[in-house]
Amino acid sequence: MNRLEGRTLALKRAGRRALAPFVMAGDGGLETTLAVLRALDRPEVACVELGLPFSDPIADGPVLQAAADRALGSGTSFEGVLGLVRELRRPGTRGSGLPLAIMSYANPLFVRGIERTCRLLAEAGADALLVPDLPLEEAAELRQAALAAGLCPIFFVSATTTAARAAQAIQASRGFVYAIGRFGVTGASPDPNDSAQEFLQRTRALAGELPLAVGFGIGSASAVRAALREADLAIVGSALVERIQRTHGDAAAKAQAADSFIQELAQGIA
Amino acid sequence: MNGRFGSFGGCYAPETLIATLSELTAAWQQHRGARAFQQELQQLLATFAGRPTPLQHAKNLSRDLGCELWLKREDLLHTGAHKLNNALGQCLLAKTMGKRRVIAETGAGQHGVATAAACAALELECVVYMGTVDAERQRPNVLRMELLGAHVERVEAGQRTLKDAVNAALRDWAGDPLGTHYCLGSALGPHPFPSMVADFQSVIGREAREQMQGLPDVVVACVGGGSNAIGIFSAYLDERGVELVGVEAGGRGPGPGEHAARFAGGAPGMLHGTRTYLLQDAEGQILPTHSVSAGLDYPAVGPQHAELRELGRVTYTSAGDDEAVQAFETLAREEGIIPALESAHALAWVLREKEQLAGRRVLLNLSGRGDKDLETIAGIRRARVQR
Numbered sequence: 001m002n003r004l005e006g007r008t009l010a011l012k013r014a015g016r017r018a019l020a021p022f023v024m025a026g027d028g029g030l031e032t033t034l035a036v037l038r039a040l041d042r043p044e045v046a047c048v049e050l051g052l053p054f055s056d057p058i059a060d061g062p063v064l065q066a067a068a069d070r071a072l073g074s075g076t077s078f079e080g081v082l083g084l085v086r087e088l089r090r091p092g093t094r095g096s097g098l099p100l101a102i103m104s105y106a107n108p109l110f111v112r113g114i115e116r117t118c119r120l121l122a123e124a125g126a127d128a129l130l131v132p133d134l135p136l137e138e139a140a141e142l143r144q145a146a147l148a149a150g151l152c153p154i155f156f157v158s159a160t161t162t163a164a165r166a167a168q169a170i171q172a173s174r175g176f177v178y179a180i181g182r183f184g185v186t187g188a189s190p191d192p193n194d195s196a197q198e199f200l201q202r203t204r205a206l207a208g209e210l211p212l213a214v215g216f217g218i219g220s221a222s223a224v225r226a227a228l229r230e231a232d233l234a235i236v237g238s239a240l241v242e243r244i245q246r247t248h249g250d251a252a253a254k255a256q257a258a259d260s261f262i263q264e265l266a267q268g269i270a
Numbered sequence: 271m272n273g274r275f276g277s278f279g280g281c282y283a284p285e286t287l288i289a290t291l292s293e294l295t296a297a298w299q300q301h302r303g304a305r306a307f308q309q310e311l312q313q314l315l316a317t318f319a320g321r322p323t324p325l326q327h328a329k330n331l332s333r334d335l336g337c338e339l340w341l342k343r344e345d346l347l348h349t350g351a352h353k354l355n356n357a358l359g360q361c362l363l364a365k366t367m368g369k370r371r372v373i374a375e376t377g378a379g380q381h382g383v384a385t386a387a388a389c390a391a392l393e394l395e396c397v398v399y400m401g402t403v404d405a406e407r408q409r410p411n412v413l414r415m416e417l418l419g420a421h422v423e424r425v426e427a428g429q430r431t432l433k434d435a436v437n438a439a440l441r442d443w444a445g446d447p448l449g450t451h452y453c454l455g456s457a458l459g460p461h462p463f464p465s466m467v468a469d470f471q472s473v474i475g476r477e478a479r480e481q482m483q484g485l486p487d488v489v490v491a492c493v494g495g496g497s498n499a500i501g502i503f504s505a506y507l508d509e510r511g512v513e514l515v516g517v518e519a520g521g522r523g524p525g526p527g528e529h530a531a532r533f534a535g536g537a538p539g540m541l542h543g544t545r546t547y548l549l550q551d552a553e554g555q556i557l558p559t560h561s562v563s564a565g566l567d568y569p570a571v572g573p574q575h576a577e578l579r580e581l582g583r584v585t586y587t588s589a590g591d592d593e594a595v596q597a598f599e600t601l602a603r604e605e606g607i608i609p610a611l612e613s614a615h616a617l618a619w620v621l622r623e624k625e626q627l628a629g630r631r632v633l634l635n636l637s638g639r640g641d642k643d644l645e646t647i648a649g650i651r652r653a654r655v656q657r
Contacts, residue, residue: 055555056433056541058440059284065427078553106282106540111554133282133540160289160447169285180286184445 004047004099004127005152005175008211008233011046017228017269018046020176020213021262022103022237024067025050026076027245028254030084035255036244037088038095042259044266046233047099047175049130052081054105059132061187063238067245078108078117082124089125101128101154101175106138114142118149128152128175136168143172154178159199166206176211176233179203186216187238200230224268236265273461275577282540283460287440290447295462297367302469307366314358318391319348321355321473325481330604336628339620340486341636342478342502345609349384349414351638352474352498357384357453359470361392364451371395371450375439377404377432377494378565378612379411380638381455386420388453396420399438401430404564408642429558432568436542456495457572460543464573468500475505478633486633490515492615493586494530494565496572498637503584513585516575517619519561520588526551530559531588532571533579546573562591562646563611565638589618595650597621598640610638611646 001009011018021040025033033050040048053071057064088095102121109117109131121129129151134142136155146153152174157166159182170177181196196214204212214231218224219239227234240261247257273279283291301307315321323346328339344352357374364372372394376382382398389396398415402424405412415422428434436459443452457467489506491499493516506512521529529535532547539548541556549557549569561567578584589597594611597618602608609617613636620632640647 055428056437058437058542059286059444061441072555107548107550107556108554111537111539111550111552132284133543135281135283135285135288138280138282156285158286158289161285162289165288180284183286183447185441 002127002150002152003097004101007099008046008176012209012211012232018233019044019224019262019265019269020047020049020233020235021045021240022049022051022235023244024064024071024241025052025081025084026071026074027067027241028070028251029074030076030080032251032254034084034087035251036258037098038093039255039259040262041095041098042262044262044269047101047127049101049103049235049237050081052078052102052104052108054108057105059185061185061238063242064186067241082120085124085126099127100125101130101152102126103130103132106131106134109142115145115148118145118151122149122151126151128154130154130178132156136165136172139172156180157203159183159195163202163206166203170207170210173210176213177203177207178235179212179214179231181214181216181218181227184216197230204230221265221268224265225270228269234268273465275464275574276580278538278544278546278573278576279461279464280545281460281543282545283543284444286444287447287460291460291462293367297363298462298466301363301366307362311359311362314362314391315355315473319354319358320346322477322481323347325478328605331601334604335620335624338631340482340631340633342474342633344474344498344635344637345607345613345639349380349387350641351380351384351610352471352501353381353384353455354387355473355501356455356467356470356497357381357388360451360453360466361385361388361394364453365392365394367451369394369449369451371397371446372453373397373399373439373442373450374453374455375399375432375435376455377435377567378563378610379404379408379415379642380565380610382420382422383411383414383418385453385455386415386418389420390418397423397442399423399425399435399442401425401432401434403430404432404435407646408564409645411642431559431564433556440542456497457500457574458495458542458544458570464544467497468504468574471497471501472504474498474501474635475503478502479505482633485509485512487630488513488515488627489633490517490616490619491635492517492566492612492637493571493575494519494568494612496575498635500572500574502633502635507583514583515619516584516586517615518571518586518588519563519566519615520590521560521562522591527558528560529588530561530566530568532569533586534588538576541570544570544573546576547571562594563615565610565612566615587619589615589622593618593622595647598643598647607636608640609636610640611643613637
């Protein structure tokens with residue numbers, strides 16, 4: 001059981017809910033990302049999703065598209081992200097024990113061979129892997145490579161996912177299963193979907209012992225509260241990325257902004 | 271059918287779309303052999319689209335080149351390109367499935383116009399995503415789509431061409447997977463699209479084979495996503511004696527970002543739901559592309575083409591911008607036909623390979639007409655005069 005799985009299962013057993021923020025690696029430069037990751041090492045945060053930027057992120061809304069473009073534009077590479085994770089893991093520094101899930105589209109992971117990619121990520125200190133354009137049917141190779149390297153594979157369920165398929169996704173996932181809270185792409189939505197609650201209840205029942213995370217459209221303490229009625233973890237991506245990007249100043253200033261936004265969101269944790 | 275073409279194809283789509291893609295696969299399987307659906311589609315193809323399209327012996331060029339050149343005149347299809355075969359098939363299927371809204375991506379605008387026309391005929395709401403660069407270079411088609419009642423959504427992201435329009439359409443679809451059908455325009459994307467689009471385009475090859483006395487020696491078509499090519503190739507795949515040639519866009523040259531020749535400069539990877547040959551860098555990021563023809567200006571090729579190349583059944587090559595423009599002008603002058611710049615790439619190959627084609631029967635899929643390209647050609651001719 002790795003760091004991330006240990007953390008999410010312990011929280012679930014204790015009946016505690018938490019946040020799972022998303023940040024884009026290299027948005028504002030890797031130094032900024034490192035400072036932000038360290039700031040996110042807080043008790044309300046179960047784990048962080050670290051996005052590897054991709055040129056064509058089809059599941060993402062405008063905020064995360066722009067973040068990926070900025071990260072790629074400033075020269076963020078896979079090697080650079082590995083270096084970032086290694087630096088985060090430096091013993092004795094804040095964030096060295098922060099559970100970290102890598103979120104990436106399939107192509108940048110498979111380009112150098114999926115086994116090698118998983119090994120490099122695990123060696124650097126990543127704990128889990130989520131791939132939004134790799135549904136279960138296409139994921140056997142990745143899942144095997146991730147498990148062999150000691151990474152938790154994490155799969156998605158949506159409101160249109162059949163019960164049988166959701167059960168498979170839950171069975172295949174380690175650490176948590178990711179419920180897509182509403183139709184559409186990532187990005188804060190003004191009106192949380194009512195039918196989402198029913199879908200989350202259903203998924204929660206199926207998930208059993210496996211923690212349930214919900215994402216897409218969560219960007220305020222009230223949205224966190226709504227999400228955590230049924231889910232164990234609330235994923236906040238676009239809203240946090242936007243907050244960090246809009247904060248002027250150096251890496252420390254941006255990390256400070258991330259820190260205060262997380263405290264604001266944490267008010268939604270019962 | 272699992273959507274695999276050897277190691278290519280598949281269904282690399284976000285979870286939100288999986289149920290919809292399965293529903294689409296099931297509906298297509300159910301209706302493709304059903305009499306009611308086929309009768310309605312045949313009726314539309316005959317009376318609305320104008321099928322069968324003629325097969326023409328290009329006498330003047332045949333004489334000049336010393337070969338026997340036959341043109342499958344998809345340029346004479348309603349809305350000006352082969353795209354309508356697929357758009358009518360998919361929109362009819364969408365309507366049968368109870369969808370009320372259809373979205374599409376378009377590069378050259380031909381698929382957008384075809385989908386807009388099909389939606390008007392079938393009384394479906396239509397939204398077409400088009401990169402702003404393409405909307406600028408294919409302005410007449412934007413007006414056509416709007417006249418046909420479609421809403422053209424201009425895409426500002428990325429390179430603002432076809433790839434970015436596909437991204438935007440996929441995002442739209444994820445927002446309303448139950449009520450909307452995504453009418454994908456080429457033999458690309460997640461399963462079932464590559465197989466389904468090839469199926470709807472196979473009418474091109476079937477007709478050509480019936481119309482032509484005996485077999486051709488060579489069949490040639492341009493390859494963007496590859497739907498016109500697979501449409502005509504499909505009738506000859508089992509005829510081992512027939513040489514099949516696909517022509518990609520060589521653009522301005524072999525440098526990264528200068529062309530769209532996926533087989534020359536690409537490697538296998540996943541984009542827009544399928545595993546195929548892509549133009550990408552060492553990090554797996556998708557590279558920019560260039561072609562004088564918007565319809566070929568795309569970083570991925572249809573997965574069935576990737577397999578056909580691996581099997582050695584089809585030879586893929588490329589023609590550059592200049593060659594394509596010359597072929598465009600040649601066909602206009604010699605045969606009285608203004609071709610689409612996309613289709614001109616196939617003719618450019620024939621002109622270039624004149625010697626090896628001497629005495630042979632060549633069947634060329636003239637996939638579209640060039641009205642939409644007049645501004646582009648006018649610009650090129652102005653620049654030529656100034657030089």
